Amino acid sequence: xxxxxxxxxxxxxxxxxxxxxxxxxxxxxxxxxxxxxxxxxxxxxxxxxxxxxxxxxxxxxxxxxxxxxxxxxxxxxxxxxxxxxxxxxxxxxxxxxxxxxxxxxxxxxxxxxxxxxxxxxxxxxxxxxxxxxxxxxxxxxxxxxxxxxxxxxxxxxxxxxxxxxxxxxxxxxxxxxxxxxxxxxxxxxxxxxxxxxxxxxxxxxxxxxxxxxxxxxxxxxxxxxxxxxxxxxxxxxxxxxxxxxxxxxxxxxxxxxxxxxxxxxxxxxxxxxxx
Amino acid sequence: xxxxxxxxxxxxxxxxxxxxxxxxxxxxxxxxxxxxxxxxxxxxxxxxxxxxxxxxxxxxxxxxxxxxxxxxxxxxxxxxxxxxxxxxxxxxxxxxxxxxxxxxxxxxxxxxxxxxxxxxxxxxxxxxxxxxxxxxxxxxxxxxxxxxxxxxxxxxxxxxxxxxxxxxxxxxxxxxxxxxxxxxxxxxxxxxxxxxxxxxxxxxxxxxxxxxxxxxxxxxxxxxxxxxxxxxxxxxxxxxxxxxxxxxxxxxxxxxxxxxxxxx
Amino acid sequence: xxxxxxxxxxxxxxxxxxxxxxxxxxxxxxxxxxxxxxxxxxxxxxxxxxxxxxxxxxxxxxxxxxxxxxxxxxxxxxxxxxxxxxxxxxxxxxxxxxxxxxxxxxxxxxxxxxxxxxxxxxxxxxxxxxxxxxxxxxxxxxxxxxxxxxxxxxxxxxxxxxxxxxxxxxxxxxxxxxxxxxxxxxxxxxxxxxxxxxxxxxxxxxxxxxxxxxxxxxxxxxxxxxxxxxxxxxxxxxxxxxxxxxxxxxxxxxxxxxxxxxxxxxxxxxxxxxxxxxxxxxxxxxxxxxxxxxxxxxxxxxxxxxxxxxxxxxxxxxxxxxxxxxxxxxxxxxxxxxxxxxxxxxxxxxxxxx
Numbered sequence: 001x002x003x004x005x006x007x008x009x010x011x012x013x014x015x016x017x018x019x020x021x022x023x024x025x026x027x028x029x030x031x032x033x034x035x036x037x038x039x040x041x042x043x044x045x046x047x048x049x050x051x052x053x054x055x056x057x058x059x060x061x062x063x064x065x066x067x068x069x070x071x072x073x074x075x076x077x078x079x080x081x082x083x084x085x086x087x088x089x090x091x092x093x094x095x096x097x098x099x100x101x102x103x104x105x106x107x108x109x110x111x112x113x114x115x116x117x118x119x120x121x122x123x124x125x126x127x128x129x130x131x132x133x134x135x136x137x138x139x140x141x142x143x144x145x146x147x148x149x150x151x152x153x154x155x156x157x158x159x160x161x162x163x164x165x166x167x168x169x170x171x172x173x174x175x176x177x178x179x180x181x182x183x184x185x186x187x188x189x190x191x192x193x194x195x196x197x198x199x200x201x202x203x204x205x206x207x208x209x210x211x212x213x214x215x216x217x218x219x220x221x222x223x224x225x226x227x228x229x230x231x232x233x234x235x236x237x238x239x240x241x242x243x244x245x246x247x248x249x250x251x252x253x254x255x256x257x258x259x260x261x262x263x264x265x266x267x268x269x270x271x272x273x274x275x
Numbered sequence: 276x277x278x279x280x281x282x283x284x285x286x287x288x289x290x291x292x293x294x295x296x297x298x299x300x301x302x303x304x305x306x307x308x309x310x311x312x313x314x315x316x317x318x319x320x321x322x323x324x325x326x327x328x329x330x331x332x333x334x335x336x337x338x339x340x341x342x343x344x345x346x347x348x349x350x351x352x353x354x355x356x357x358x359x360x361x362x363x364x365x366x367x368x369x370x371x372x373x374x375x376x377x378x379x380x381x382x383x384x385x386x387x388x389x390x391x392x393x394x395x396x397x398x399x400x401x402x403x404x405x406x407x408x409x410x411x412x413x414x415x416x417x418x419x420x421x422x423x424x425x426x427x428x429x430x431x432x433x434x435x436x437x438x439x440x441x442x443x444x445x446x447x448x449x450x451x452x453x454x455x456x457x458x459x460x461x462x463x464x465x466x467x468x469x470x471x472x473x474x475x476x477x478x479x480x481x482x483x484x485x486x487x488x489x490x491x492x493x494x495x496x497x498x499x500x501x502x503x504x505x506x507x508x509x510x511x512x513x514x515x516x517x518x519x520x521x522x523x524x525x526x527x528x529x530x531x532x533x534x535x536x537x538x539x
Numbered sequence: 540x541x542x543x544x545x546x547x548x549x550x551x552x553x554x555x556x557x558x559x560x561x562x563x564x565x566x567x568x569x570x571x572x573x574x575x576x577x578x579x580x581x582x583x584x585x586x587x588x589x590x591x592x593x594x595x596x597x598x599x600x601x602x603x604x605x606x607x608x609x610x611x612x613x614x615x616x617x618x619x620x621x622x623x624x625x626x627x628x629x630x631x632x633x634x635x636x637x638x639x640x641x642x643x644x645x646x647x648x649x650x651x652x653x654x655x656x657x658x659x660x661x662x663x664x665x666x667x668x669x670x671x672x673x674x675x676x677x678x679x680x681x682x683x684x685x686x687x688x689x690x691x692x693x694x695x696x697x698x699x700x701x702x703x704x705x706x707x708x709x710x711x712x713x714x715x716x717x718x719x720x721x722x723x724x725x726x727x728x729x730x731x732x733x734x735x736x737x738x739x740x741x742x743x744x745x746x747x748x749x750x751x752x753x754x755x756x757x758x759x760x761x762x763x764x765x766x767x768x769x770x771x772x773x774x775x776x777x778x779x780x781x782x783x784x785x786x787x788x789x790x791x792x793x794x795x796x797x798x799x800x801x802x803x804x805x806x807x808x809x810x811x812x813x814x815x816x817x818x819x820x821x822x823x824x825x826x827x828x829x830x831x832x833x834x835x836x837x838x839x840x841x842x843x844x845x846x847x848x849x850x851x852x853x854x855x856x857x858x859x860x861x862x863x864x865x866x867x868x869x870x871x872x873x874x875x876x877x878x879x880x881x882x883x884x885x886x887x888x889x890x891x892x893x
Contacts, residue, residue, distance in 0.1 A: 002360045003361075003444070003448070004360070004362050005358045006359035006485050007355060007357050007360050007371075008359070011356075018412060031711055074289065081285065096290070099293045100473070101469060101473075102296075103473060103505075103509050104475075105490065105494060112311075113299050114295060115313050116765055118763060118765045138750060149293070152293070154466075157462055157466065158424070161421070161459060163820075164425060165425060165428060187375060195428070201416070206379055207379070211385075216710070217756070221753050224889035231384050234349035234384055234388055235384075235608040236712065236878075238875070242390075248379075250380075251381060255373065309782075310759055310763075310782045312782070312783075313762055313783070391616050393614050394618070395618055479609070479613075480612075480616075483602070483619035484575070484600060485575070492580070495579070496605075496755075500581070500755050500759075
């Protein structure tokens with residue numbers, strides 16, 4: 001029996017529940033309903049290229065990118081430390097995942113209570129210590145913080161898994177061959193953990209780009225990101241065609257950026273394997 | 276020595292960062308004031324109220340039920356899928372993976388509406404089933420994402436050795452591959468469970484008939500302000516899961532020692 | 540794995556605790572039927588549904604939404620057969636225009652007599668065929684008397700650079716444009732692109748002074764004294780003054796929006812009579828009082844209002860005098876083209892902030 005047939009139940013599921021709805025999105029994006037009936041048209045697509053939407057798209061990618069990089073910088077050392085400490089159990093890991101079981105909206109509201117300029121806990125403390133106040137609610141900084149906070153566990157988990165599985169004997173071999181700690185990190189650990197890093201980036205960057213709750217709450221509604229605009233099309237303007245077109249542009253850009261990243265992981269043995 | 280100290284400090288800081296909002300919420304669940312901007316004194320009334328509120332207990336019930344069912348089913352389908360996909364040719368693999376990650380890529384709202392349109396088109400009344408299907412669909416990619424990297428780093432020959440030694444393929448898979456990827460399966464399951472627990476947009480558009488979850492209930496309170504009972508419910512949920520995991524962890528530790536060190 | 544499943548299942552049952560509470564009263568004519576009610580979140584007294592089922596034997600499946608638009612999207616998809624919905628004025632108008640509502644049989648809603656005549660024959664339902672008002676309010680300025688020591692009587696104050704960084708606007712297209720349009724002396728239902736452009740330009744000009752564009756966050760921000768001035772619904776203003784006595788509410792002299800949320804029966808309803816029974820029940824004086832008392836929004840029900848605390852009844856924020864009400868306009872549906880135009884301009888505004 002060839003193992004690949006194991007995937008059959010999933011493939012059926014995939015076609016019905018992923019492909020078909022997707023086809024419907026394309027349908028909405030590329031058709032226009034008017035007095036003459038429904039016809040194939042590129043109107044929605046053309047509208048997306050207007051500057052205000054492109055600016056929102058650009059900002060979304062920028063903030064998501066920054067948030068992803070910060071997540072990576074924070075998560076990698078964290079994962080290294082956790083792996084070193086806990087070869088036998090995962091209580092530590094759970095502790096870092098646990099916050100995600102508190103409702104996301106509530107946690108974001110909680111940041112408001114912490115960071116608000118006048119009444120926020122953090123600033124009240126800073127003021128008492130005569131330190132400068134952190135006025136970031138309503139700015140992109142708060143949005144990036146919100147993204148990092150929300151998606152950090154998604155970065156830690158796959159990197160941790162990848163690191164935990166690195167065979168100790170490889171590490172010892174490197175040591176025997178004369179590599180010091182730093183060289184070992186650079187030449188052995190990091191490359192071997194790449195599949196995990198790729199997974200992490202995937203699970204952080206993509207949802208971050210389309211978030212709309214975080215900009216609404218932490219950005220005080222002043223920063224309009226692509227997620228907000230898409231939401232508007234479906235709920236406010238009822239221009240589903242345009243919303244669908246924007247989503248497709250988003251998807252394509254992300255797929256291309258993932259493809260570029262995959263080039264660095266050439267033999268595709270590692271990983272997520274997009275393209 | 277210094278290194279250990281720095282490590283501990285780092286861990287501590289990250290933990291502080293992650294838990295600050297949670298602690299804030301827990302503290303506010305005892306706030307005798309409906310507004311988060313004012314401290315009105317300590318009270319347990321929100322905890323009492325929450326048990327009497329039918330909307331909240333119903334939301335909680337469905338939240339847990341759907342999250343559990345969806346993550347279990349997604350884990351089963353996803354694990355089988357990952358094993359199967361892993362041995363496919365590069366081209367097929369690539370196409371399938373790209374399609375798989377589409378629900379991850381898409382804005383929640385697009386996925387949610389796409390599902391809604393789809394269900395209406397096939398005549399499925401929105402309710403428990405439609406919401407479950409939607410949750411399973413967006414959970415599976417995360418399960419696959421957790422397992423696939425590990426499959427790449429497995430020793431290819433152990434499986435073949437098992438076959439050579441006379442095992443049936445299913446036996447070989449069950450006894451050789453699954454134990455090795457078990458940590459990743461569990462990670463995938465946990466990820467799926469977490470995502471389902473917290474989902475709002477997709478659930479909103481794929482449910483109906485009175486089936487609601489905690490996130491939907493919370494979000495629909497946003498025009499009027501979030502009831503403090505929600506803080507109480509979330510705190511209880513959070514602490515229960517914490518305790519649950521600690522218990523499981525204790526038992527896993529025991530098992531780990533027995534089985535000789537399978538990490539989670 | 541098995542253990543996780545087992546323990547979590549136990550958790551579920553521990554938390555459920557809600558046994559099925561069937562209101563068993565077989566002598567009620569409509570007993571045993573089920574209706575689907577779709578309302579704003581947290582917009583009904585906590586025991587109303589239970590009392591209704593107890594009295595009539597009709598079971599209620601209750602769902603909530605957070606905005607008219609989300610409600611509309613869900614309703615239009617045909618996914619659930621709602622019996623009663625409680626949208627806002629302009630949304631009701633849209634539904635009527637699209638032929639989505641059933642005319643009400645007022646023989647089944649005798650309690651309609653308690654509705655104040657000010658709330659009858661409104662533009663969105665001129666002959667009172669399809670709706671029964673539930674709550675109403677105005678859009679106005681909430682301000683902190685400690686931080687604002689001048690008189691607040693005009694929308695202009697929100698453009699005063701003295702309050703830079705302390706002004707909070709509403710994250711809602713219609714409401715924010717209403718403020719800008721009214722300030723310029725135009726109708727808040729303007730379909731004149733030049734007027735809309737002017738309004739948007741003034742909002743872009745105001746941009747640097749604005750601290751935030753928010754919805755429900757406005758309450759906590761004002762209570763916490765993060766802001767000095769905010770655009771807010773009267774019902775929310777009443778709530779905030781309970782928590783911070785420095786807060787006061789004013790309706791500007793240029794006039795403002797007057798909104799009404801009302802109960803309607805969509806054509807998907809399978810139990811029109813049961814739906815009408817629900818609407819009638821909601822207008823029972825005691826129930827109407829319970830609702831307005833819990834929710835805090837102003838009621839159009841004369842008896843319920845009479846039962847309120849004098850302090851609330853005479854609170855000009857909650858129950859403004861007639862001269863003010865006369866200056867107010869109800870939102871009307873702008874139609875798809877103008878709605879798209881408003882939304883495009885809104886995105887332009889948002890893109891210009893910060």
